[in-house]
Amino acid sequence: MRGVRAHPDVLARGAISALAWTTAEKRAVWVRAALAGDSSVDIAVALRASALVREDVLSASAWLKHPDAHVRAAACRATRGRDQHAISGLAQDESLSVRAECAIAIARLEQSDGRAAAAQLWPSVAEQIVVWTSLTGWPRAQAERRLRRWLKHLAWFAPPGHPGMGALLDRLPRRMALDAIMVHGDVGHLPFVIAAMGDERETRWAGWTWHAMTGVDIEAHDLALDEPEIDLDAPLNSARSDGDAGLPLPDVARILAHGASSQTHGNGARRLLGQEVVAQHLRSVLHPGSDQPQALRAVAAHALSWMHPDYPLDLRAPAHVQSEQLRRMGVAAA
Numbered sequence: 001m002r003g004v005r006a007h008p009d010v011l012a013r014g015a016i017s018a019l020a021w022t023t024a025e026k027r028a029v030w031v032r033a034a035l036a037g038d039s040s041v042d043i044a045v046a047l048r049a050s051a052l053v054r055e056d057v058l059s060a061s062a063w064l065k066h067p068d069a070h071v072r073a074a075a076c077r078a079t080r081g082r083d084q085h086a087i088s089g090l091a092q093d094e095s096l097s098v099r100a101e102c103a104i105a106i107a108r109l110e111q112s113d114g115r116a117a118a119a120q121l122w123p124s125v126a127e128q129i130v131v132w133t134s135l136t137g138w139p140r141a142q143a144e145r146r147l148r149r150w151l152k153h154l155a156w157f158a159p160p161g162h163p164g165m166g167a168l169l170d171r172l173p174r175r176m177a178l179d180a181i182m183v184h185g186d187v188g189h190l191p192f193v194i195a196a197m198g199d200e201r202e203t204r205w206a207g208w209t210w211h212a213m214t215g216v217d218i219e220a221h222d223l224a225l226d227e228p229e230i231d232l233d234a235p236l237n238s239a240r241s242d243g244d245a246g247l248p249l250p251d252v253a254r255i256l257a258h259g260a261s262s263q264t265h266g267n268g269a270r271r272l273l274g275q276e277v278v279a280q281h282l283r284s285v286l287h288p289g290s291d292q293p294q295a296l297r298a299v300a301a302h303a304l305s306w307m308h309p310d311y312p313l314d315l316r317a318p319a320h321v322q323s324e325q326l327r328r329m330g331v332a333a334a
Contacts, residue, residue: 215274
């Protein structure tokens with residue numbers, strides 16, 4: 001851990017993952033030692049690893065008053081919203097990360113109207129957008145990771161039809177906005193998705209987002225253009241994003257004319273693959289036999305973890321752990 005303490009921004013997440021997915025016995029020994037020590041990095045790693053595998057940490061709420069902001073933020077995750085009074089005291093914390101994790105932790109406890117949770121997390125997301133745009137290099141990458149995490153939660157907290165989502169999407173880079181729309185599940189934002197197809201850099205991802213929301217396969221329904229010839233003289237900075245590999249090139253005109261594009265009123269229900277987001281549908285998306293892409297399974301897993309927090313599925317876990325999590329949800333393993 002000496003290397004992790006020296007370079008926590010670079011190495012801490014790897015240490016958290018390693019600790020989370022080792023055996024429970026080894027993890028318990030390390031967590032006890034870390035929490036008994038005086039290293040803020042060790043404590044934060046221990047708390048976050050425990051939170052990742054949803055293990056209770058004795059007196060986790062005591063770390064909510066730690067002088068190190070990273071520890072306070074980690075404690076918000078580890079307490080999982082159980083000590084609402086103590087966590088609520090961090091709503092005005094000086095640290096942006098702590099305020100955001102506080103909002104998420106309280107939402108887990110209350111499991112109430114998403115508007116209240118969205119209202120608490122919204123200012124942190126807005127501030128993080130400003131922070132992210134002002135940075136470069138490695139700090140910018142770290143800031144984007146945090147922004148994407150908080151944005152994913154905010155997109156779920158905000159109910160379909162929320163008036164603030166449109167303004168938020170306009171502030172984000174298109175790809176980040178498209179990812180938020182998939183989690184949000186509001187077909188009222190299909191016009192935004194279709195408009196994003198006009199951006200050469202994002203057209204394939206926007207087409208896939210349209211498919212993810214409507215359930216209409218672009219290639220199977222003849223809504224894709226023929227692939228252009230590869231331009232070997234094209235500048236390197238115009239290379240396609242790795243996430244676009246294998247995605248079809250959408251025909252915007254035909255997609256606009258398709259009936260699914262006119263279904264912009266979801267009656268207050270979230271949609272994924274054209275169906276209402278309910279537990280049974282999400283489990284079918286997560287079923288190993290469904291052969292859905294990992295990005296779509298991630299959206300389903302995130303939704304299910306909020307709808308049924310006692311039955312989480314962590315797609316970062318080893319295969320045998322995911323199989324056990326699926327079994328507990330009633331989903332047969334492959």
